Amino acid sequence: MIHQISRSAELTTLSEFRKYIALICSQHPEVDENILYDMQLAVDEACTNIIAHGYKGMNAGSIILSMEINDDYAEINLTDFGHAFEPSRSPAPNLDAGLEDRPTGGFGLFFIYQTMDNIDYTTNVYGNRLTFIKRFNNNV
Amino acid sequence: MFKNLRVKKYPVQFETRPGSLTSEWLLEDSDSPIILEQINNLPNNIKLRVYRNLLPPGLMIRFNIDPITWKGPDGQLHVGLKADEQTGFVHLWAHKNGSQQDEFFRLEISDNPQRGIDINLIHLNDPEGQRYSTDFDQDGEPTLFGTTRRNLEEERRAMDGGLAPGQIRKNLGASALAFQQIEAFLATLGHRAYFLDPLTYSSAWVFEKRGFAYVRGHKLMDDIQHEFQPGGKLHEALDGSTTFRKSDQWRTVRGRAWAIHDGILENIGEQWDGLRMIKQVGRHAGVDTFPDAEF
Numbered sequence: 444m445i446h447q448i449s450r451s452a453e454l455t456t457l458s459e460f461r462k463y464i465a466l467i468c469s470q471h472p473e474v475d476e477n478i479l480y481d482m483q484l485a486v487d488e489a490c491t492n493i494i495a496h497g498y499k500g501m502n503a504g505s506i507i508l509s510m511e512i513n514d515d516y517a518e519i520n521l522t523d524f525g526h527a528f529e530p531s532r533s534p535a536p537n538l539d540a541g542l543e544d545r546p547t548g549g550f551g552l553f554f555i556y557q558t559m560d561n562i563d564y565t566t567n568v569y570g571n572r573l574t575f576i577k578r579f580n581n582n583v
Numbered sequence: 584m585f586k587n588l589r590v591k592k593y594p595v596q597f598e599t600r601p602g603s604l605t606s607e608w609l610l611e612d613s614d615s616p617i618i619l620e621q622i623n624n625l626p627n628n629i630k631l632r633v634y635r636n637l638l639p640p641g642l643m644i645r646f647n648i649d650p651i652t653w654k655g656p657d658g659q660l661h662v663g664l665k666a667d668e669q670t671g672f673v674h675l676w677a678h679k680n681g682s683q684q685d686e687f688f689r690l691e692i693s694d695n696p697q698r699g700i701d702i703n704l705i706h707l708n709d710p711e712g713q714r715y716s717t718d719f720d721q722d723g724e725p726t727l728f729g730t731t732r733r734n735l736e737e738e739r740r741a742m743d744g745g746l747a748p749g750q751i752r753k754n755l756g757a758s759a760l761a762f763q764q765i766e767a768f769l770a771t772l773g774h775r776a777y778f779l780d781p782l783t784y785s786s787a788w789v790f791e792k793r794g795f796a797y798v799r800g801h802k803l804m805d806d807i808q809h810e811f812q813p814g815g816k817l818h819e820a821l822d823g824s825t826t827f828r829k830s831d832q833w834r835t836v837r838g839r840a841w842a843i844h845d846g847i848l849e850n851i852g853e854q855w856d857g858l859r860m861i862k863q864v865g866r867h868a869g870v871d872t873f874p875d876a877e878f
Contacts, residue, residue, distance in 0.1 A: 449870045451801035502803050502857060505796035507868055524798040524861055568697040569776040569863065 445511045452494045452503035452523065460486050460508050464519075471512045473579055481558040482510075482519060485575055488555050489521050497525030497571065515580060516560070521573045527566035616773040618694045620671040630666050636771065637675055637690060638662065639764040642757055646679050646687060646710075657681070678710070685710035687755055690765070695778065700769055702779040707761060708752040715741035718751050728782060729844060738844075739826050747785035747837045748844035762793050766864055776863045783855070785840035788873060790860050796868035800858030804872035810851050811839055820850040836878045 448463050450456040461483045468474040468482070486508065493506055507522040555562065561576035603624030604617060622633050640650035643662075648655050653662035659681055665674040671694030678686040691704040717737045718726055726732040728749040738748070746753060769777055778798065781787035787804065797804070810817035811833040820842075821830050827845035832838030848854050862868075 447869050449796060449868050451797070451805050451872075453802055453805070501799050503801055504798045504859075505801045505868060505870055507796060522796075522863075524796065568699050570861065 445509050447507065447509040449505050449507045452490070452498045452506050452525065454491075454494060456494075456506060457487050457490055460490060463508065464510065467510060467512065468517075473514070474512065474517065475579075478517070478577060478579060482517060482575070482577055485555045485559050485577075486519060486521065488552065489573055489575075492528060492552070493521070493523045493525060493571075496528055497523050499526065501525070516576055516578045519575045519577070522570055524570045527571050528564075614773055616698065616775075618671060618698055618772075619666070619673055619692065619700070620669070620694055622772075623666045623670055623673070624668050631664065634664055634666060634673060634675060636768045637673075637692075637765060638677065638688070639757070639760045642688065642760060643677070646677070648677065653677075655681075680710075684714070688761075690761075692765075692777075700772075700774055700777040702765070702777060705758075705761065705779075707755040707757050708750070709755045710752070712753040713744060714752050715744060715746060716751070717741050717746075717749075730782070735826075738841075742827065742837075742841050745837075747840050748783045749786065758789060758793060762862070766862070770864050774864065776861050778859060778861050780859050783840050784843045785836050785878075787858060787860065788836045788840075788876065788878075790862075791868075791870045791872060793862070794867035794869075795860040795862045796870050798859040798861050800860075801870070801872070803853060803858065806851060806853070807839065807843070807848070808872050816850050817842070817847055820847050834877065836873060836876050839873075 446463075446467050448460070450459055464483050464486060465479060468479045490506055494503070498504055504524045508519070509522075510517060510519045555575070558577070559575040560578045561574075563572075563574040565572045565574075604621045622630060625633070635651070635653075638650065643650040643653075646655075646661070648661045653660050655661045661679070661681065662675070662677045666672070673690075673692050675688075675690045676686055677688040678684075686706075687708050687710045689704060689706040690702070693701050693703055695701045715737050717729060717734055720726050720732040720734045721736070724732055726734055729738065741750065744753075765777070779790065779795075781790055781800075784807065787800070807817065809815060812818060817839075818833050821828050821832055823829060825845055827841045828847060829838070832842050843855055846854075
């Protein structure tokens, strides 16, 4: 079953999405707290990016969060209609650099890549769609 | 490091070719969207066959109009089509008794610069309902649905008669049917979504119910909902200073729409402008900026 929630691209939406993900996962005992946290973090970071960059300079449009939980993995989709972003151009943060040498930001995408098992990003004139796959058991 | 990331960009801008559709073009690929200009360049009878699919047959039967010939019992055409060659515009309208006065359906769609489809106008009026001349001012000049001029007396009568801004007659109650038809038509052409700019607050709300999301303006709709609550700036601005700003109007979509049409958004430093909505074919976005609303 696909669950879906749509909200405007505003920072207040982040907490609503976190709660929504927790609510859906509470119905699935196979999703433990660590997996829930990873999914919330990934959605949080992706939405922050959409809010800060995707809809920059315009009255914010919608973000549609849909998720489906299967036996051994969850699929999360985020759809927006703002400016497309270029995830492949985002440099990996230098974790070896001293704190004072690290640029502000840039860790959001890093967290997503680190915690999700598959990430697809599709963009065209109909909008942008970011898809995460999170497996419940990475050995599968 | 980003080994699990896959980026797809297909197609950022659709490639289309000038001229009309050809059988060779159609044989090549069944997925590429066809734009309206390509259809408009076809011979007239083919255009009629294609654009016939924009009209819900059930709606035609309801008004005793043959959905194939577009003729009524009087043998006269009751449906009009304007789809000129070398343009990407299609206008389609239907009337009950042969005059513009009892028009019950009007649809204007066009190609947009991104080779997608925009709905520029959709009207579904009950021809039996009382007509309010909000579309012309007291000097007989068109108001463009109250956007450039206003006929305040007719607007007041329309509001009291249960209409929303931009309406000249009460709604036909067939928007779900009409959008299903438009969507099926656009899917046939290969479009995965279509766009529109909502003229009024009430029309934006209706489009939300029909499954649209916002390209721009979702935040404005949220702000409107917030500020119309007791204690909000828009709630306070319903001060009775004009006919369209009565204190109880915050409770309904229509009441809010008339106050916004009257310029009440100035109180939050905004105006009704620049909103854009998108409907993805087959998907309902589930946007609801005025939960449990009464129209």
